[in-house]
Amino acid sequence: MVQTMSGAKMVVQALIDQGVDTIFGYPGGAVLPIYDEIFQQNSIRHYLVRHEQGAVHAAEGYARSTGKPGVVLVTSGPGATNAVTGLTDALMDSIPLVVLTGQVPTFMIGSDAFQEADTVGITRPCTKHNWLVKDTNDLSETLHTAFHVATAGRPGPVLIDIPKDVQFADGTYTPASKIKSHYKPQVKGDFNSITKLVELMETSKKPLFYTGGGVINSGPPASQLLRELVAGTNFPVTSTLMGLGAYPAKGENWLGMLGMHGLYEANMAMHDCDLMINIGARFDDRITGRLDAFSPDSAKVHIDIDQSSINKVIRVDIPIVGDVAHILEDVLKVWKSRGRKTDATNVKLWWNEIKDWKKIRCLDYKPSKKVIKPQYALERLEALTKDHDRYITTEVGQHQMWAAQYLGFNDPNRWMTSGGLGTMGYGFPASIGVQVAHPESLVINVAGEASWLMNMQEMGTAIQYGLPVKQFILNNERLGMVRQWQELLHGERYSQSWSEALPDFVKLAEAFGAKGILCSDPTDLDDAIMEMVEYDGPVIFDCLVEKHENCFPMIPSGKAHNEMLLSDTTLDGAIDATGSVLV
């Protein structure tokens, strides 16, 4: 049966056929026909944001917490350009998104029409793929293909630019089942390489799993298989910022996060291991530190679905290209079939070394009875909310690193943070997307006051849809991470890194119709946090913390893993001229 319908109706029909029930967007002239179709149906719920960047971050939060692609609908010109930061963020962190933008009618493209922008040109480098659809007959096929491309292989954002005349015109609807895409990324890993990995696992004296966001993106079975593999081998496991939750923080083999602000024991283990098994991570510069001193004595195995991640930064001995879950399944199969062997005696000695590093207690900080230390605030937040059905988002900066250090994640898809791009303003809209996907859960955005202000307009969205997101703002009246770097690198000249003229966050919350809580005394903190958790509605929690706290441990720029700083006392001369050019 041939179905003829308008392009605008096709958009809605294709979304329904793809199982989409939630989209985030903002209307405008060039998408009015699609908004008209949305008005006339009940299958898809549209969440009206207050800024297009917020729509994309909300869709990212939705996608990361559900594993489903997030869908965004915005208008041409400024609607599309406002989406660019979110698209880049999603590309860097491999988040599947389908972003639909309106465009001026085809016959006006190139004429500098009102609200015209070269959207596919602008977004080409910040999407996995994008399309400009010039014929309504191609629209449905493009929409279905877009969902395939966004989710297959290494996930990422895709964008479809739809001119207004294409939305109005009638065309033939092609159902999803008829789509054949040539885009078929490899999911099964090479069997010989997997066997070589197992051989190394059997003989390694100092093995280490280094896991990343790829484990989360592969889906819950990948995390399950990782846990099985870790439990079976008794190897230690550390994770990047993006991979937190794949292996549980309460698990016995957990070393904590690694990297620039990772735990001492995790980084020391990275440096000293003799077998590094990278699962779905990409040797990011936040992880590796100084490259020529990176884990000098290890055999390196890299499991990644993206061929271009292999040997990009670190040359590896055994690359295995494919999907994490598929590969881990085969690794387990081979390892079991060969008799579940490990060098248990030496692995035990390895654990003894690690235990010595743990004794340094790198997350210890100087407590205070007068002011709230940010670390203390997060410790209390963790203690009081860890048993809840909890999702955490963050903004970007010191608070983000402290959240990664002091909060525990025991399941995948519970932790949403802007890792690759480091987008201040990500966390609040992302928390909205998460809450939309999980209306009954406790969703907390751990924020800094400066980051939070970047997308504070989304309070309107939270109120409009009754989304009880908790904005836990660690307010130090500073751009804390910038301040920390200025202290370390720029002679304590704090150029433009303080937050002056801050709003009264309690009044701000009230102005939007939300609840505001101010807390500045450590003794009040527990009660205040419980008040936030128990309140049925959005809360802005203004937590006034120590203003000059630095985030440790820290691998200074241009240094190796075993050159970590643990506290302020070791700061002097920590970063030299060469290191200072790094970000």
Place this chain on the structure above:
Amino acid sequence: MNALKIDKGTSSKSAYNIRSIHGTDEERHTLAVIVANEPGVLARVIGLFSGRGYNIESLTVAEVDHEGNTSRITIVTTGTPQIIEQIKAQLGRIVPVYDVHDLTVEGPSVERELSMFKVSGTGDKRVEALRLADVFRANVVDSTLTSFTFEVVGSPEKIDAFGELMRPLGLTEMARTGVAALARG
């Protein structure tokens, strides 16, 4: 805390400037990239090279299969072995790229380029230009009383050589198509 002896100024290398540890010698590679013939695909390939700081020495593109709707992009690029490997992997993950062949490593291949040279002059120089053109099996595609336009087909080296010879003989303008290449056999 003894484990944390940090000497001042120990790090002369950074994450950004030591990638050359994997070999610094630049190699020249000819890549054949089979792509879907769709709008923007060339922009994607070129954008990849400019965005990631890779070199393009030569680039040609044309549809090669009308039925299958595919084009062939031939790229000559230079880089360290690690960079060349990255270029191939990055090309390979562009959605409308079907296939990437490195003709330089996949066995013997032939490279050809078409070029045109306009040489102006009179007298001995004009005669010499024509004689050399004959040696290079160049065709004269246009002539006036004061100039010749030669068409030379061959390897990039041959065209370079011809250009060098024409320079003192009155070379005024030249145009090159860039390299087209196929694996042998």
